[in-house]
Amino acid sequence: MTDLCVRLVPLFNTLSQENQIEIEDLVRKKIYQKGELVVDPSSDDNLIIVAYGGAKLYNLDENGHENITQILHTGDYAGEDWLFGKKNSNTYVEAIENSKICLLNRKDFLNLLEDQPMLSIKLIEQSMTKMQSMQKQIDLLSLPKIEDRLSEYLQEYAVKVGKKTFNLPLKMKDLALYLGTTPETLSRKFALLEKQGVLTRKLRKIILN
Template sequence: MVQHLCVTLVPLFNYLSEDEQIEINQLARHQQFKKNEIIFKPGDEKLDIVARGSMKVYQLSPNGKEQLLRVVEPGSYEGENQLFGIKNETLFGEALETTEICSLSKQAFDQVMLRNPQIALKLFELSMQKMIQVEKQAQILSMERVEERLSNYLLDLSKVANDYQFSLPMKMIDIARYIGTTPETLSRKFRFLEDNRLIKRSGRRIIILNGDGLIDL
């Protein structure tokens, strides 16, 4: 596998000089994972940067059911809390396709922070943004009706895109897990929104036709 300068993909490191980025990249471990391979598990202490492919992050409910939290795309990462000494007790990372990962161990990251202490502040800021996303998901899951969860999920995507036209970032099965339903129910609710002319859908492409209608569901 060709080693990419993964750190150039990550906002956390993109303000560093090229020499500093190369130095950090040399500390990283470069790996390729096949679809469905586990990239990280509870107890791991590392920052995993997605260079190519995609990774889903999930936790298991007490009855063993998978709860999807997010999908990590190229340039994004997972594991920043472990770099600050917070143990990962529940999260798993799994490749959704052939995926290339650059991993920084806690020990390697400590070396980086000693020379670039401002990275710690930047990492904290980005972690807060991720916490906001987790809170949004918790709000969605607290809604009783699936169509209400789906509507709020689509409205959140629209806000991120700053447009009523956007692409779904996940497959249907992953969206179903994200909002706490089944793929079959999700398909029915999408048809419900389309039949009521609230949205238009073509594959992963979504156009919101009536934002107020989605809010009122």
């Protein structure tokens, strides 16, 4: 059971082991290399589960620049809107490290909901949780000072991983996009926070003081 992708998704936690195995039989697993696209607008409608590794979910503005809307870590998932018929017109998912991704097809998932109606309620609950997470990013971007956005992001990530020493989950370019700034400005703000004694940085290793 420890290797089941579906066990990583809160949506399926209330199901019996037998039902989880039934769902797992519908899942397609694939290894993606860092920088490889998992999803683009031409892809099939799938629920995406990160078995291990990480990915970024983003869209492109009119100038072709990335706007990161979500960072997926081990156990995170995305794509429930596509499962229920919303068309993907401008969303991309890209591996930010070598990752194992599990894909559950829309047709298979809808058939599953007919057999497991309680999943619909669970899905709504989890969607609300994800909306709260997206609201956190909006709140971050509302902070006028970049250093405050950066500090808040690092503090929240430290809580998520349960330790104050960790490696940045994103490249500087991607983190800058997530926080609404440039890599050059972000580097200066890291230096500022280090000077203020908020953190110690050694390349991608961060130690919060």
